[in-house]
Amino acid sequence: GENVEQHPSTLSVQEGDSAVIKCTYSDSASNYFPWYKQELGKRPQLIIDIRSNVGEKKDQRIAVTLNKTAKHFSLHITETQPEDSAVYFCAAEGGSYIPTFGRGTSLIVHP
Amino acid sequence: DARVTQTPRHKVTEMGQEVTMRCQPILGHNTVFWYRQTMMQGLELLAYFRNRAPLDDSGMPKDRFSAEMPDATLATLKIQPSEPRDSAVYFCASAAPPQPLHFGNGTRLTVT
Numbered sequence: 001g002e003n004v005e006q007h008p009s010t011l012s013v014q015e016g017d018s019a020v021i022k023c024t025y026s027d028s029a030s031n032y033f034p035w036y037k038q039e040l041g042k043r044p045q046l047i048i049d050i051r052s053n054v055g056e057k058k059d060q061r062i063a064v065t066l067n068k069t070a071k072h073f074s075l076h077i078t079e080t081q082p083e084d085s086a087v088y089f090c091a092a093e094g095g096s097y098i099p100t101f102g103r104g105t106s107l108i109v110h111p
Numbered sequence: 112d113a114r115v116t117q118t119p120r121h122k123v124t125e126m127g128q129e130v131t132m133r134c135q136p137i138l139g140h141n142t143v144f145w146y147r148q149t150m151m152q153g154l155e156l157l158a159y160f161r162n163r164a165p166l167d168d169s170g171m172p173k174d175r176f177s178a179e180m181p182d183a184t185l186a187t188l189k190i191q192p193s194e195p196r197d198s199a200v201y202f203c204a205s206a207a208p209p210q211p212l213h214f215g216n217g218t219r220l221t222v223t
Binding site for chain 1: 142153154156159167202206208209211212213214215216217
């Protein structure tokens with residue numbers, strides 16, 4: 001089955017800096033890669049996703065890149081703000097439509 | 112804004128008691144998932160259904176956990192008997208593939 005590795009497990013940055021979270025996947029058949037943000041005590045919510053027919057997608061301060069050859073994808077957050085502090089989960093999904101999640105990255109943005 | 116609804120939000124029970132958690136998926140979503148989240152284990156997939164049929168429950172301890180979907184608007188997760196190690200947040204999520212998952216607000220279970 002699919003295996004998703006996510007790094008780092010914890011990321012601490014200063015407000016205004018950029019943050020990058022990286023994930024690798026094992027199944028070359030995976031073709032959909034969502035990212036979820038989970039604030040403390042709340043549910044995971046989709047923030048951005050990318051399908052395998054594109055290499056990059058942006059939405060304001062967040063962007064996701066995908067390298068199918070290397071089987072890795074990354075989340076980029078620019079100009080971080082304290083409200084970006086949360087746990088971020090990546091996932092990989094194929095034709096079964098069952099996502100495999102990474103273990104999560106706890107992002108801490110210091111004011 | 113359609114939401115996945117989970118009840119109860121919090122449950123405190125004693126070891127050995129039965130616990131039932133309920134989930135109402137978003138109308139029209141045909142795939143329902145149950146996840147367990149602890150500090151150390153991230154999001155652990157317990158079971159999932161498609162068109163109400165259970166497709167995979169290999170993530171569940173079969174001797175004490177059971178998941179059912181009696182109709183399209185209700186999914187249940189039962190633990191009997193409950194143990195302290197079952198303490199966690201249990202999330203239900205639903206989807207209409209190929210669209211992404213939507214999570215409910217979770218049930219925080221504490222077994223003493």
